[in-house]
Amino acid sequence: MNKLVKTITERKSTRTFENRPISEETKIMILEKIRTLTNPFDVKIRYNLIDNTEKDTTQKLGTYGVIRNPSNFITATLVDDKFALEALGYEMEDLILYLTNIGIGSCWLGGTFNRGQFAKEVGLKEDEIIPIILPIGYIADKKSITEKVMRKMSKGDSRKDWLELFFKSDFNTQLLISEAGVYSEALEMVRLGPSASNKQPWRIIKDGNKFHFYEYSTPGYSKMFSYDIQRIDMGIAAAHFSLSAKAKGFVGNFSVEEPSLKVPENTLYKFTWIGDENMTGKAKEIVLAGGCFWGTEKYLSLIKGIISTEVGYANGNTPFPTYQDVCYKDTGHTEAVKVIYDSAVINLTAVLSLFYDVINPTSINKQGNDVGSQYRSGIYYVDESDLEVIQKSIIELQAKYDEKIAIEVLPLDNYTTAEEYHQKYLDKNPGGYCHIGPDKFKKAMDS
Ligand SMILES: Cc1cc2nc3c(=O)[nH]c(=O)nc-3n(C[C@H](O)[C@H](O)[C@H](O)COP(=O)(O)O)c2cc1C
Structure with a gap:
């Protein structure tokens, strides 16, 4: 799971905040993010960041009791031209995902706020509307009763099929x-x-x-x-x-x-x-585990037709493990490389054949110097129709060995992108540990 997927999956509306202001440093980061927001519809949106904590009780901006203790409000005002509201949805969601990543909670408010009061606060112009405000702040541990009721009413946790x-x-x-x-x-x-x-x-x-x-x-x-x-x-x-x-x-x-x-x-x-027509329908994904993911990623990234690689943890028992969890908490994940390849340039059989070249396919829970279940070899597919191709290639590989092939073949499950410092590790640290020899890298480049 890449970082964006994790953020989207974990984000939830926050309606109860801790009673403390957002730090000045974080406010600067938020303002910078707002400054760089863009949308595909080329619509201009005006944003304001309003401090709520400094206002005394009588001046506090109204959300009809739905929102508790917001530190700030971000307001969005615009002229309701074609695609203006779609543009607002696009930009503000981008902002909300950013806020989620830096630990700031928020809640879209399109209905439950005192529109007149906010319009006055931002000096709404005659041709503008104020469709949305966004209360933000640190997420409180406990939800207010109103928040629990709101979630229930809107069935906030369910999604259509x-x-x-x-x-x-x-x-x-x-x-x-x-x-x-x-x-x-x-x-x-x-x-x-x-x-x-x-x-x-x-x-x-x-x-x-x-x-x-x-x-x-x-x-x-x-x-x-x-x-x-x-x-x-x-x-x-x-x-x-x-x-x-x-x-x-x-x-x-x-x-x-x-x-x-x-x-x-x-x-x-x-x-x-x-x-992009050159990519759609031709780009495919496969996740490969071949021991320490630093070297495996470097090797696979050099192969012609491989569009992108990313290291992560695959097929363990918990949803979002960290490197420490995988190493010390027995989560059952294996170090893996997510590969996106252009199937018009290289097919899965060829990718697998190059992969087999840098692993010991009969070794159980061990590759190079690394020992443990996180170093088991595996092929994890996201497209059901790849299974037949994988099974065929394993049968052909088995014919070359007396010992049983130990590569795990399963649908991809509980995949999480590894921490940034593990990504392209050997490019960042050219002298870093690697269980794959330089001759193999050369072979990948010449492939
Ligand atoms: C355009 C828009 C307007 C919304 N307006 C309100 C609102 O006025 N009051 C409120 O409590 N929640 C509001 N919400 C939040 C939704 O109820 C919430 O996103 C939905 O129930 C899903 O829950 P989740 O955000 O926790 O996943 C709004 C959401 C959107 C996208």
């Missing part, structure tokens, strides 16, 4: 997870996104390298606003999709296509994410 949201070519055909290929993670991140009253209005049709985004507009829901609040949710979906795709190395752009497809009632076309 994948098959209700994602389609193939048209709205009559559901998109299976296995058919989403390397984009399954980006779609899953859309599915997990926050939305107003948790209505999850996003519907997506995959058509080759194109992903058409539609809004299922809940009848009557936006009547209480002067604008369609679910457009903000669509911006959140766009952010989760494109940021997740980018984190995996897939580039693409948003554009407006107006596909002539038959749409269900109350469903509106919004925009399309178009993936």
Whole structure:
């Protein structure tokens, strides 16, 4: 799991904060993040960071008791042009994920705040609206009763089923997870996104390298606003999709296509994410464990056709282990390398054959000098259809050995990206320990 996936998976709305102000240093970081926010719709949004702790009780800004002890509010004001609310959803979600990463809690507020009071505070201009405010602060250990009630009411912890949201070519055909290929993670991140009253209005049709985004507009829901609040949710979906795709190395752009497809009632076309044609459908993923991941990553990264590599911990018993956990807490993970390869340049059989060249495939829980279950060898797949290819290549490998092949073959499970200092370790530390000889690196480069 890469860092973004972890952040999206772990983020939850915070409505009860510790009663203390955010540090000045953190405020500076937040302001810098706000300054650099961008969106694919080229819309300008005006933000304000308002201190709440300095105000006395009578001046405190109102959230109808929903939010407890926020240190600050971030307000967003804009002119309601085409795609302005989608742009707001995109930028603010990017900001919220950043806040989550630095330990600051937040909660989207589109309804439960005193709009008039905030409008006055930010000097709202005549042509502007103030659709969203974001209370922020340190997350309190205990939730207030109001927060517990709000979560229950909006069923904040539940999400719609994948098959209700994602389609193939048209709205009559559901998109299976296995058919989403390397984009399954980006779609899953859309599915997990926050939305107003948790209505999850996003519907997506995959058509080759194109992903058409539609809004299922809940009848009557936006009547209480002067604008369609679910457009903000669509911006959140766009952010989760494109940021997740980018984190995996897939580039693409948003554009407006107006596909002539038959749409269900109350469903509106919004925009399309178009993936780079050279990559879509050809990029594939496999996770390989071959002893200490420093050397294995270096070796695999040199092979022609391998687009990107990342080291992590795979197939253990706990969801987010650290290096210390893996080494000392018996979590059962193995040191692994996540490989994204261009299947038009190199196929899985060839990747595996080069991988076998740098491991002792019959050795149990040991590679080079390293001993222990974290050094077991393994092939972990994310695409069910790869299993047949893997099994065939293991049979061919077995024919070359008397001893039994000890490579574990399993679907990828409980994968977590390793800490930054482990990534590209041998590039950062050229003299660092490595169980793979320089002749092998040369061979990989010449492959
Ligand atoms: C555009 C938008 C507006 C929201 N408005 C409110 C609000 O006015 N009050 C509130 O308590 N929560 C609000 N929420 C938070 C949602 O209820 C929450 O994101 C959803 O229930 C999912 O829960 P989670 O964020 O903990 O995953 C809003 C969320 C979004 C995206």
